[in-house]
Every structure is written in structure tokens, then in C-alpha cells.
Amino acid sequence: FNNILTSVLGNVSMARATLPRSGPASNLLTEAEQACVRARQITWRLLTFSKGGVPAKKTLGIAHILHESAGIALRGSAVRCTFNLPPHLWMVEADEVQLVQVFSNVFINAKEAMPHGGVITVTAENVVEADRRSECALPVVPGNYLQVSIVDEGIGIPREHIGRIFDPYFSTKQRGSGLGLATTYSIVKNHGGFLVIESNLGRGTTVRVSLPASSSHAVYQPVEPMAHRSGDRRRVLVMDDEASIRTLTSNMLQFLGYDAEVVDSGSAAIERFAHRKFDVVMLDLIVPGEMGGKEAMRWLADINPSVKAILVSGHTRDAVLADFRDHGFQAVIAKPFTLQELSATLCSVIGTPGWRVH
Template sequence: MKQLPRRVRRSVPLKIAAIYLVISILWIVFSDQLVALVFQDGHLITQAQTFKGWFFVGTTAVVIFFLLRREIAIYMNIANDLLRTGQELRDVLDAMPVGVGMADGNTIEYININFSERFGYSLDEIPTVEQWLLLAYPDPEYREAIVGQWRHELEVAREQATPIRPFEVRVRCKNGEVRQTIANTQFIGNRIVVIFTDITERELLRNELAKVQKLESIGMLAGGIAHDFNNILTGIMGNLSYAQILLDPGHPAQGLLSAAEQATTRAVELTGQLLTFARGGEPVKKAVSIGELINESMGLMLRGSKVRGEVDFAGDLWRVEADAGQLSQVFNNLIINAIQAMPEGGRLRVTAGNLRIDDTTTPALPQGNYVCIELEDSGQGMAPEILERIFDPYFTTKAQGAGLGLASAYSIINRHGGSINVTSSIGQGTRFTVILPATETLPDTAEALKHGRGQTVPGDRRRILVMDDEPSIREIAASMLGFLGFEVDTCGDGTEAVAGYAQALASGRPYHAVIMDLTIPGGLGGKEAAQQILALDTQACLIVSSGYSHDPIMADYQNHGFRGVLSKPYRVGDMERVLTAVLSG
């Protein structure tokens, strides 16, 4: 860029030589005639010839001086213009939001600022193309494939004079980070210019979207399976608990029934995990202290393990808008994962701080205030192929794992409007980063629900209506309620329930409570039927029951006209506790 064009470099000496030649010819032709005309004496002619020679030399020197000064001024102006243009070009390249590198043969002549900032290398560290290839693509097989493809594209472009096709490459930065880029190669004279467009964030967003869509598809399937499975478990668990009540405490079958009930309880836990990332698992949020949830999970999960827990929370840690139960499940799963990664013991460090996200922040979340939680263990870490699938449902490296823990955690955090990411490498441990929206709402200090058995329901035979589409559930529910001293009627859908309630109300023998299944395939469900019953009797005592235990209506039942919740599957004791609470309230 500092050199003058070849045309300019040739014109300067040619002009000077031409002018000097013209002056010389004119002087030679006319100077001798002038001397002979003026002087007749031979001595004077000799002196005149000498003077003429010196005059010619001096005059020529003066003319050449002014000509050279003028040409040098022009030369300097052109050189300055070229330097200024070259600097402006470099400024433009440095301002580009892409990495630009230029090579002449195997020598790298230039890289722009974005290239250095993005990949971490200076021009001194990558003086040649070969050195750049070794650093950027350390995996020999991947480097060989990329370089072979690139050189093939260069040969085709030279032979056919066609554009060079861009292709995606994974570039290893100086700090070890891998950036996904699109490499676009151009010929400029004998030089090769490569433009790297960083698409790492775009690929992360695309992967996140694909992951969410996959979870939503599986969630729809899992929700339906879990609902049907809970209906089946209701019949099994209800009959088991009812049978234990009917038998004497010392009966030989009591142990077998208790073991069967425990196995059913484990099945219930599995359906709970399925429902967590099913379509019906939306959280019911309120302001909670993230520090209290983490401390509770750490104390519970680390008890009896060889792992040492450390916590470091910001003093002014913001609260989060979240479902406390679901977040506890997230932290429990992450802590269990850390414990399993350190079978011989180790350290689990949990930190939490406030985070402000704006348009310049990397996480793909809306602008606002967030709480950032990091859980870092000192385990053996994970290989890249495992890391890529860590949040996939049913993917597990544990012999006894179900592969739902981290998938559920991912789904829960996503439904809370946050993000969860993991970084790990072999021998370096694993770090999970959870980001959740913060809130200024004060936490509710009152107990939302008191557990345990309440006072006994008054002994007179109160009337209960049970609405459920499953005959087996209606049958076992009627048996349980009969055992508890209630008079029971059953029906199969909401339309029958509304008609039955209206008839009982008109006859002067109203129902004291109605247990309503939330979901009735092909019929009137509990939510709609409840509104119609409340229109008949604003004091109706309605209890919602569903296999979709994570449905928002189940958690926010009071705002939908219900007074209590009976989640499927349930035991005799669960039914007694709920009825005691709503009828004594």
C-alpha cells in the first residue's frame, strides 16, 4: 500500500529525461552558432565556449532542480493519499463485526481487530497459514477434513473462475473456547482474504429452540401417559390402602400389601417427573428466596454423602418469581448429579448473585433483573459427546438412572422464563449455571397449606358426589367414602354431575361436597362443570381431582371455585384429610 503505482513511477524519470534531452539539443544546435556570430577572436571564442559549458551545466541543474521538486511534491502527495487510503481501509476492516485475515501465499499479512478479539490470537502468534491451522483446528482429523475441503474449493475457483463456496467451521480460540463460524474466502490479486462470521450465539439459540420443541413434543406424550397411568395407580393404590384398613394389623398379608404400596409410590414419583416437563406442568409462581431453597436442598441431599458443600450468596440477593416446589426439584436433581459425579467425595460450591441483562449480554433472555446461580463440582467432568445430550429426556450414564432428572430441570427452568447451561471438560469438573427472573415482590410468610390429619369429620352421614370417567376410580372412591361414613353417589362426566347436583338441591338433600375429575375426554370436565354448579349454588363445596397433578388449576384451585385438591393417585388417608379440611373449614 505504500508504493506508488507503476505508471506513476515510470512517468517521472521519462518526463525529466525528455526535458533534459530537448534543452540539450537546442543548446548544442544554437549555442555554437551564437558564439561564432558574436566573437571573432579565437581566444575569446575559447573562453566563450568554456563559459557556455558552465552556463549549460548551471542552467540545466536549475531547471532539473525545479522539475524534480515539482515531481517530488506530486510524488509525496500521491504517497500520502495512498497511505491515508490504506489507513482508512484498515479502519473500515477493523470496524467490521467479522474476523478478517489476509495472506500472501503462506504468510499472513494482516488480521483485523475483531479477528484478534474473537479468537484471541495476535499476528505475531500466527505468522503463517500453517500455524493458524494448527492452533484453530487442533484435532488432526477435523483439520485434515477442513483444510482438504478449503483447498479443493480454492482450486475449483481458480480453474473455473467461480466464487468460493462458504462453509461452516469450528474454530478453537486461544482461551480454549470453540466458536462456530462461517468462513468466506475471496481472491484479491495474488492474496487470499478469509472472512469469519461468528454464528455461535445463533447456533446456541437454534439448538435451544430445537431442544424446547423436542421437549414439548415428548411432554405432550408424557403428559397423556402420566395422566392415564395416574388413573390406573389410583385404583391400585386406593385398593391397597383400603385393603390394609380392612385387614387386621397382624394379618400376614399386611406386609405384602405394604410392599406393594411402596412400589406404587415409586411409580407415582416417576409419573411426577413425567408431568414436570409435560404440557400441564406450568409453574404457579410466587416470590421466593432462592437462598433458602438452595440451603434446604443442600442440607437434605448432602446428608450422609462424602461431598462437602459450600455456599456463597450475595448479601443483597434478589428474590425470584417461581414455583418453590419445582425449583426445589431442580436443585435436588443438580445436587444429586454432582454427588454421583464424585463417588469418592469432593467439593460442591454453590454461588448466587444478582445479574442485569441488557442488549449487550450474551444470555438469550429478555432485558431485566435476574438471579444467577452456579453449581460447580470437583468431579471428573464430562466428555463433549455426553455434554451435548445432558438435557435429553431418558438419556443417562447411570446404571439405575431414568434419564429424567436433568430433562425435568431444563423444562422447569425454561417454563420459569430462565435458562440453564452446563460447561464441563474431562478432569476439570462440571458447572451448571441457572438464571432466573428476579422480582421485587415480598415473599408470602403465611403457610399456604397445613399438612397432617385434621379433626375428625362430624359423624352424621354427609352426602358426597364423585365425578370421574373411570369406573374403577368411581368404585374405589365410593368404597373409601363409605368406609369413612359418607353417603356416596357417582357419575361419569360433568353434565351428569351438574344435573345430579341440581336434582339433589331441588329435593332438599344437597351434596355436602363434590369430588370432580378435572379432565373428561370427550365430555364436560371439572373446570367447566364447577362453574355451572357454582351458578346453581354459590356455597357449593367442590374438590378438584386429577392425574395432572402439575396442572395450574390444581395449584391455584381457589381462584377456579374449588375448596380443596385431591391429587391422583390417593389413599384413604389422603381423602379423609382433604374432606376434613374442606368440611370443617
């Protein structure tokens, strides 16, 4: 299903990037792209809960994650969101996909607590924790944290339920699965963070999510339209066993101003890499019946120890996603991905991309 969704999302995002920002066609494609992103989040949420997805951590800013999560959770509702996100917030080392799940789940619960509409206030701040303690049975280790507070104006949570809201399958809603906040708890725990819940019946609930701050100063930069840069085009080698994904990725790379070559297996990637020079290699993690990305990377590093590579994953539970740098990769990108996400990932690995897209 991820490969099917990759083809749909990739082509929609590429079509949208060819049009002006405003206009009926662009607006319709934006709607389609957002629908694909919501479908992607549902797929990843199911995989995370059922398989216990290993965090594929990278240095992230929080602002775009909060905006995306709110858009997914609140779309079509009478609830609106206000953001207080000051500049110079600390970065976090986190799995972007899983963080979107964390905050989407919190936003969904806040929305359902306000069936007639209302306002959710989101605030982020840098916090230094000096004392060792526990919150919601999660350890708080002294250090620097990025804290996100999500405050609703809903019905509140009864005191007797506060201690159980993160339990799997516990729900006070007639149609609730009890999995959303349990998944949130698991992800925050796996990231070394902690949660605080404050609630008053009839007055609303505050959920505080604290994540360890990163020592890195990398900054997330949304991609914007710009003209093709001058100079030689970068060459990218793509390895994927699915023909449709190879074709799509090649088209996306060419649109971004790169030259792309594609192969269908790890052994074919090794053969091509040994005879051609590439600025970056994109390797699919798992190739049924053939050599996958992790094994191929070892061979590529023997050929050229300075090889730059991106691990492409359908969000499996393989531990290589969490420690991809230990296996020689510079970045991870999860299927399905948009044109903007591909451009940003390439930028992080080999510098300024040929195109920046809206």
C-alpha cells in the first residue's frame, strides 16, 4: 500500500509544483496532496502501533510538525488552533513521522472534547529541568527540553480517569479505540521524553509534551520556489525493486534538476556505482529475494568510503532506521514522500538543491 500511495502522492506533489501558487487547479491539487498526507499518517500510525516502529531520528524543528499535525486532526471541524511558537526554539532529535502521530493524537482528543467548536492554544518553549523525578510513570532526567503545551477549552477529564488515559484500549468515548494516546505515550517514551496532564472538569485540559533538546543547531527550512541553479547537474543513483517507484523517483529528481539513474536491486546498484560517479545514492531498505539497502551500502563504502547515501524505507521496524548513520547513511526518507520532502532530504545530504518547490 505504501508503494501505491508513494506513486499517488509523488505525482500529485510534482503536478502541484508545476502550477502557480494560486488558482483552481493548484487548489485542487493541494487538497489532493493533503488527503494523501492524511492517508500516509493513518498507515504509519497503524504500523507504529502494530509493529512498534523504531524511531528514525534526525534533527528537527517543531513548528512545521505542529502545523501539519493540527491540519490533519482538525480539518473539517469547528475547532481552530492558535500558535505561540517563538523564534530560537531548540531543535530535537526525533522521528518526524512519529512526532506527527504524537501531536495529531493530542489534537484529535482536544477536538473531540469540544464537540461544538472552540480554540486550541499551542505554545512551545525551551525548558531546563533541574530535578530528577517522574511524570505519568516516565522518568524526567535533568537537562534541556523542548516543551509543547496544548490547551483546549473542552469538557475536561474526570480525576479518576487521569491515571488511565494512556492505557491501551482505555476510552471514555463510545467509538473510541483507546489506541491514540497509548501510541502517543509509547512514542514519547521511546524518544526519552515525558508527558504532563492537567485537567479541570468543564474548564478544559492541558497536555504538555517534553522532548530532549538536541545539541545540534540545524534549522528546518521549508522549500520555496527558485530558479534552476547554474552549473553541472548532480547525478543520483536510485535503487528500488518497484518499477513504478523507480520511474516516479527518476521523474521527481529530474524535475528538481538532478540527473537520475535507476536500478532494481542492491547488486545492480553496486555494479553501476563501480563504473559511474554519483553525487548521492538512494537505496531501498528491503528488496525481497535480493540484496537490500543495508547490505549494498557496505559494498558501496568499500568502493568509495566517502559515498553519500539516503536510506529509503516503507516504515518498517528494522533497527537500521534508528541508527542509520552507523551504517554509513547520511539521511532517511520514508515512503510515501512528497517532492518537497525529497528536495529537503537531498539538500541536507549534498547541499543546495537544483530546485526549491512550494
